[in-house]
Amino acid sequence: MLMASGANYGFRSTIPHMLGVGIGFVVMVALVGIGLVRVFDAWPVAHHILTWVSVAYLLWLAWRIAHSAAPGSADGTGRPMRFIEAAAFQWVNPKAWTMALNAITLYAPERNLTSVLLVAAIFGAINLPSVSSWTLMGQQMRRVLSNPRRLQLFNWTMALLLVGSLAPVLMQ
Template sequence: MTPEIFAALTTFALVTVITPGPNNLMLMTSGANFGLRRSLPHMFGIGLGFPAMVLMVGMGVTRLFDLWPASYTVLKILSVAYMLYLAWKIAHAAAPKDAQAGGRPLSFLQAAAFQWVNPKAWSMALSAITLYAAGRDVFAVLWVAGAYVMCSILSTTSWTLLGQQMRSILHNPARLRVFNWVMAAVLVASLVPVLMQ
């Protein structure tokens, strides 16, 4: 991969991971409710789980859709159901003091597994592989996954810190409740393009 193509790939990866989407909304909410330290497993789950998904897509997992077209519908149903479940959890998240006692952010495995039912993640992975590793060359796929690891560090940290900084505004339980309900509604709204397809 030439330096020019890698620069284009890195720009593409950064723009796709740092723009609002389900992962970033959940990280901001986790930062607001649990802080940076407790959100680290969630951050690492996204930061490593999505590049792992890119590797699998680059190595041909998407052929499953060609072999069994109903699998796309199954994935869509699971995605919507899980996103609605997460929106419900976000809407009902406890205030920070209560959250420290009983609530907890997504674990590493939960966040990594979420990538497989995240419509934005599928779109990003398919686009990145199509644009920057069209021949499915192993090294090109590894470069794409590596670019996403690098850009995810910046993105996951930024969104979680943004949420953590909002804690000073959200120290009032009523404000936090409104914030969580708005974030849940935005997460549900992100499903509209998926459902319209």
């Protein structure tokens, strides 16, 4: 998603999206570590509901990516994800949930506040360079994607990859 945003809108316009992903995920890891994981222990159906809501949202998002118009075109109503949208997206992102639950289970099994905050801080420190690199790769592709046909092919490819990333979730 960040590569597609970098390609379609550039690095600077994607900064709120990148920060939302990073901060939203750090908050998620911290909240999972201090007790949110207990919700899934108490109500296993909550995990199934979250899975299907996540799948539906990601399918809708893939559709939006596939059908996004070139920025500045007559029908180019698209825009990069806003900070709050990207932060909230983490809560319906099955990959984020998997990573947060596994990180806390593996690296802070005692779930004391110091360990949980350390795990969240490490993920935050790693996250910003990671999301920046995806966005930069997308921005570098802008020259190649200046042709509307190539941009459309790129957007469809990114959408299909997003749909394909749901395979592990659906196979559980």
